Amino acid sequence: MPLDPVSAPAVAVRGLVKRFGDTTAVDGLDLRLRRGQILALLGPNGAGKTTTVEICEGFTRPDSGEVRVLGLDPISDNDRLRARIGVMLQGGGAYPGAKAGEMLRLCAAYSADPLDPDWLLEVLGLTDCAATPYRRLSGGQQQRLALACALVGRPELVFLDEPTAGLDAHARILVWELISRLRDDGVAVLLTTHLLDEAEELADEIVIIDHGRVVASGTPADLTGAQSQDRLRLVTTTPVDTEALAIALGADYRCEPAGASTCTVIGPVTPQSIARVAAWCADENILATELTAAHVSLEEVFLSLTGLAVRS
Numbered sequence: 001m002p003l004d005p006v007s008a009p010a011v012a013v014r015g016l017v018k019r020f021g022d023t024t025a026v027d028g029l030d031l032r033l034r035r036g037q038i039l040a041l042l043g044p045n046g047a048g049k050t051t052t053v054e055i056c057e058g059f060t061r062p063d064s065g066e067v068r069v070l071g072l073d074p075i076s077d078n079d080r081l082r083a084r085i086g087v088m089l090q091g092g093g094a095y096p097g098a099k100a101g102e103m104l105r106l107c108a109a110y111s112a113d114p115l116d117p118d119w120l121l122e123v124l125g126l127t128d129c130a131a132t133p134y135r136r137l138s139g140g141q142q143q144r145l146a147l148a149c150a151l152v153g154r155p156e157l158v159f160l161d162e163p164t165a166g167l168d169a170h171a172r173i174l175v176w177e178l179i180s181r182l183r184d185d186g187v188a189v190l191l192t193t194h195l196l197d198e199a200e201e202l203a204d205e206i207v208i209i210d211h212g213r214v215v216a217s218g219t220p221a222d223l224t225g226a227q228s229q230d231r232l233r234l235v236t237t238t239p240v241d242t243e244a245l246a247i248a249l250g251a252d253y254r255c256e257p258a259g260a261s262t263c264t265v266i267g268p269v270t271p272q273s274i275a276r277v278a279a280w281c282a283d284e285n286i287l288a289t290e291l292t293a294a295h296v297s298l299e300e301v302f303l304s305l306t307g308l309a310v311r312s
Ligand SMILES: Nc1ncnc2c1ncn2[C@@H]1O[C@H](COP(=O)(O)OP(=O)(O)OP(=O)(O)O)[C@@H](O)[C@H]1O
Pocket: 020, 023, 024, 025, 043, 044, 045, 046, 047, 048, 049, 050, 051, 052
């Protein structure tokens, strides 16, 4: 694994194992995050995401495996790493009486070349509450301030743990825009989230873990595209006899109801199969209002891989 702290990947993890008593939280995990990329770590509750991130942050010691963050060991090189990484602490380290603007300026004072705190407050929609004591901020404002504190030191790598949890739609978009700008400026982002649309929107690479192991990885398009090629979504004004449609299409096709007047045809999507579905509807005097080569959502991929709802 390269050790050069300048050109090394932002995060390189190989064969990581962490046990807590009888529980194996991380079980031989590999991970690689390049500079200027956003990697979203997804997984059901208890999958091992937080443990992995805390090991990368240097807060938890692994049992075995190799971990390099910006080419350095997160525990033995922690002092050198601190100034180069940003960590979003949930309500952490706050002086409840301190004002939002003061807290951010204090964080900025630890950095040799910080971002302008007033600019960050503005971008995150916090200017109006700069003089508000931390304890009086709403949950969403505290969340955005935690993000600002993680970013103000101009880190090369930032760890974001559910950065938009609890934010309203407007605030979520502000945060998404800021995260995208960071990436464009070359910052690497390791994002953990339960929001699959957030991962799909932001991530260059998604790693889905379960039981401490990687179960799938790739770009959002890789993960959803592989399963999207073999589905048609048919919406009709009256319910469809899915068995009859499947028989009409032949042995390569299955047909499943997906709602009162929607069904999914599973099988090769070709110009001929689309024509056959439309012709069958005409023969049955059924009005098709939509016939689309379906996009499989990341949520469907996640469910099929982990067998679990996002929040179990
Ligand atoms: N300090 C600890 N002591 C004992 N067990 C722990 C500790 N930290 C984590 N675990 C266990 O390790 C496993 C992985 O937990 P972890 O918090 O990493 O999962 P996660 O993917 O972050 O879950 P969530 O989505 O709920 O935050 C779980 O079974 C958890 O109970």
